[in-house]
Amino acid sequence: MLQYKIKDLELTYTWTIARESSNVKHNVFVQVTQDGVTGIGEAAPNIRYNETAESTIEVIEKAKSLIEKTDLWNFVDLGYAVRKIGEEQTAAKCALDIAIMDWMTKSLGVPLYKYFGLNKTKTPVTSYSIGIDSIEMIKKKINEAEEYPTLKIKLGLGNDEEIMNAVREVTDKVVRVDANEGWKDKHEALEKTNWLEKMGVEFVEQPMPADMIDETRWLRDRANIPIIADEAVKSAADIPKLATAYDGINIKLMKSAGIQEAMRMIWMARSLGMKIMLGCMVESSCAIAAGAHISPLVDYADLDGNLLLANDPFKSVGVEKGRMVLSDKPGLGLEGEF
Ligand code: MG
Numbered sequence: 001m002l003q004y005k006i007k008d009l010e011l012t013y014t015w016t017i018a019r020e021s022s023n024v025k026h027n028v029f030v031q032v033t034q035d036g037v038t039g040i041g042e043a044a045p046n047i048r049y050n051e052t053a054e055s056t057i058e059v060i061e062k063a064k065s066l067i068e069k070t071d072l073w074n075f076v077d078l079g080y081a082v083r084k085i086g087e088e089q090t091a092a093k094c095a096l097d098i099a100i101m102d103w104m105t106k107s108l109g110v111p112l113y114k115y116f117g118l119n120k121t122k123t124p125v126t127s128y129s130i131g132i133d134s135i136e137m138i139k140k141k142i143n144e145a146e147e148y149p150t151l152k153i154k155l156g157l158g159n160d161e162e163i164m165n166a167v168r169e170v171t172d173k174v175v176r177v178d179a180n181e182g183w184k185d186k187h188e189a190l191e192k193t194n195w196l197e198k199m200g201v202e203f204v205e206q207p208m209p210a211d212m213i214d215e216t217r218w219l220r221d222r223a224n225i226p227i228i229a230d231e232a233v234k235s236a237a238d239i240p241k242l243a244t245a246y247d248g249i250n251i252k253l254m255k256s257a258g259i260q261e262a263m264r265m266i267w268m269a270r271s272l273g274m275k276i277m278l279g280c281m282v283e284s285s286c287a288i289a290a291g292a293h294i295s296p297l298v299d300y301a302d303l304d305g306n307l308l309l310a311n312d313p314f315k316s317v318g319v320e321k322g323r324m325v326l327s328d329k330p331g332l333g334l335e336g337e338f
Contacts, residue, residue: 002064003030011282011308018156020048040099040338042287051089062086113296113326116263123296126301129154150176152177152205153177154178167199176202177196179206180206180231203300228249229242230252235265259294284306289334293332301324314335
């Protein structure tokens with residue numbers, strides 16, 4: 001049986017990045033049941049990828065009969081079949097994949113990280129994201145994020161200097177910058193990147209639009225800090241063409257269509273010598289747990305979507321001094337009602 005529902009996730013603060021602003025996210029949750037075991041998954045539809053709660057539900061509806069008639073132990077073939085359904089809509093497919101992987105590992109009676117043979121003491125510290133806001137609010141948010149040793153600052157709306165100067169007035173923590181495709185010119189991007197290096201920034205994520213691969217290669221050849229691809233990469237097939245333009249990739253389950261493709265991306269990026277970051281959209285503890293369970297394999301984590309919510313419907317991963325602590329309950333280890 002496959003069921004789904006929309007839950008309205010309220011943000012503690014209005015969430016603003018270079019392309020959008022929101023107070024509430026309409027994420028879609030799915031529950032699969034087979035042989036008396038249930039698995040839960042989540043879709044965080046993103047307008048950058050032409051996704052809404054409605055378009056997500058359309059794909060879930062299209063996949064429903066296939067999933068209900070398939071033995072979920074054939075989850076690899078089933079995963080490939082789901083990827084071929086209709087439009088791209090990777091958030092919808094991600095929800096289905098997470099639910100099936102939760103079901104599978106619950107059926108085995110092991111936490112997801114153990115299924116993949118991973119060491120739970122190797123989970124990385126997650127950065128805590130500070131969205132674009134007034135200077136006063138940015139300082140307030142940074143002070144409230146006291147327990148997180150690493151911050152991710154969103155830039156790219158034209159007041160980058162003002163924001164970064166304010167950040168450095170209140171903290172000397174490790175800072176990562178995400179421009180969300182906000183810089184439209186390679187010379188501007190290089191100037192900003194060199195300046196951010198002087199401000200002690202660890203790396204820059206998606207400085208220019210995803211399709212500006214040649215310009216990004218030009219930037220990377222001249223910059224001294226790593227350049228990480230986010231909007232430029234969704235699945236493993238995207239990675240080889242980016243290997244000479246970026247130092248690393250930001251994998252998000254919502255882009256990869258779930259855990260199975262994220263694992264293929266990790267092996268692909270590693271084989272090309274690239275750094276790996278595991279990121280997220282605004283997601284509840286359901287999808288965050290799915291990412292956290294494979295995070296021992298990556299260099300950087302930005303799995304803080306649940307920390308930005310005022311009404312997270314689930315609990316799973318803990319955070320201690322910024323480092324993620326995985327549950328030892330079977331599957332994703334979720335507590336909470338579907
Ligand atoms: Mg990003």
